[in-house]
Amino acid sequence: MLSISNLHVRAGDRQILNGLSLEVGAGEVHAIMGPNGSGKSTLVQVLAGREGYEVTQGTVTYRGQDLLALAPEERAREGVFMAFQYPVEIPGVNNVYLLKAGLNAIRKHRGEPEVDAFEFLALVREKMKLMQMDESFLNRGVNEGFSGGEKKRNEILQMAVLEPALALLDETDSGLDIDALRIVANGVNSLRRPDRAIVMVTHYQRLLDYIEPDRVHVLSGGQILKSGDKSLALELEKRGYDWIKQAAA
């Protein structure tokens, strides 16, 4: 589904990714871990199409297309979704409007009819129940006045409604207490499907107790230094990152 080859990315005069390669297949859940400043967030931002990064080398192929050639909105319509580490507050644009506009843009792109109001509300209510969100969320401004945990739940709600093929979760666990983490993880788990891939970036092993990854990668210095199964995460928890860096050096 996603094939990243020898990716080099720069922001300003800082080289952040240094020849990163990664293969993610349909149905798989990959966790990307690594110390601060290793380039984890840059990777998902670049995949989602955030401006301000320069790809100097390498390719990203998503379902046979050159992902980097697409505008952010085109990526979204092709099924790429990023759950933000810091979801943006947008007063004056309400949540329900954003969900509907996003969903309809995607449906239109797929040649499907726009969703009707009744159907849409039923769908959103069902997903809100899953995320244990209150009805009042709908008519508030996007993330406006939400707590950190509410914002993260709202990201997964959007993911549940938009049904992406490739979900990129950028530190979705950060800032969550244990109850909120459980809700968010349940949401993500319920969205695991054979035709959907999930790439999650995280600092902490604890997320992986709730969302069990198929593959774990260690990103450091802009490259993937080591990959393994979920046992790698446990080892990282015990031993930290230095042994991998030393082994790679």
Added chain:
Amino acid sequence: MSAAPAITANPALERLNGLFEARFASDPLLEARRAALAEFLKQGFPTQRNEEWKYTSLRRLESRAFVPSERVPIALEAGRQPWVHGAGLRIVLVNGHWAPALSSMEAQPPGLTIVTLAEWIRHDPAAALDYLSRAAEGAVSSLEQLNAAFFEDGLVVRLAPNTHVDEAVHIVHVWTGTQQASMSHPRLIVRAGHHSRCTLIEQYVFVGDVESFTNTVATIELEAGAHVRHYRLQQESPRSFHIGHANVRVREHAHYFAHDFSLGGALSRFKLAIYLQESGAHAELHGLLTPTGTQHLDTHTRIEHIAPHTTSTEDYRGIADDRGRGVFNGKVLVHAGAQKTDARQSSRNLLLSAKAEIDAKPELEIYANDVKCSHGATTGQLDADALFYLRSRGIPETQARVLLIHAFAQSVLTAVESVPVREYLEALLTTRFGPVQVSS
């Protein structure tokens, strides 16, 4: 080097003097007018040396030769009437003169009296003169004096105590079909009796290609417990100059609400001065300015907290694009003794092009020690993070921009309680910035 003060002949002032003599030589209020004119001539047009006019130059206005506007009969079929429809009792002034055929003020609800200023002066010249000379004493700007010299018509709205009027009083000023560049100096006088309630809609529009100068003065008085909601929609022609003054006096527990939309004109300047004179007096201001092209739109507010326990809130927003220039100057003055004042002001401005400019200047002057005053002013471009967030959910960039522009104006629009006015303004913003596509 010192020299005797030179008496420079200013052609603009001389021209106004000549026009005055020709027009008002036999006017019943000649003396009062002449006193106002003398005051204006002494001061001249405000210049940028005056701190109040730092950002706004009137040289373009001064260089144009405007003549007093003539009454022009117009018939406008419904489709061409540019004003808000169905907003309330409508009074239309065309080129500054009352146009009864376009107005619907016959059926006045009990307790509400609306007369034209010309009519008032005809029926009760002594009272009118007395009122106008008192108002002239409070005039701060020379342009108010110019109005007092040249005014011809306008409206007097009186609300009896305890009267609640549901229907808004909708005052429309239309410019149309002038042969020469014309000026008008309309006046609005409102007196809301104690515990009365009403809504005013003051609207300035044009039909056709018009070069005009409007110089308007409103005097609004709220007696104890009165509530007045005042919409002001300035949508003058691209070749027009619009100068507006509103002086509002608010008595005990009275509430004044202003909704100020500066949208049109080549150059516009509105000065809103509010005097919270007695305890419990409250003012709530919502404003939007949208300069584009080469428009220069300036709003100055001045809120004086004179008595203790007075409150005010201000939410002003500017959206500038192209080479548009906006000015927001919000002054809050808390008098000594006005303890427990609560004054909050916010000015937020959005620049949509590199050449657009908005100058936001909050000014707080506080002479009491137990008060809560806050202000904040921001000016910036569309939030790149918000734009990316919307795009990452599949919304095209152009649509995301439109959405964010409308969202920026949202708080000012949702404060508009009149449904016809709100829908009218939403349609204007849609024409201006593009539609928010609300899918079914």
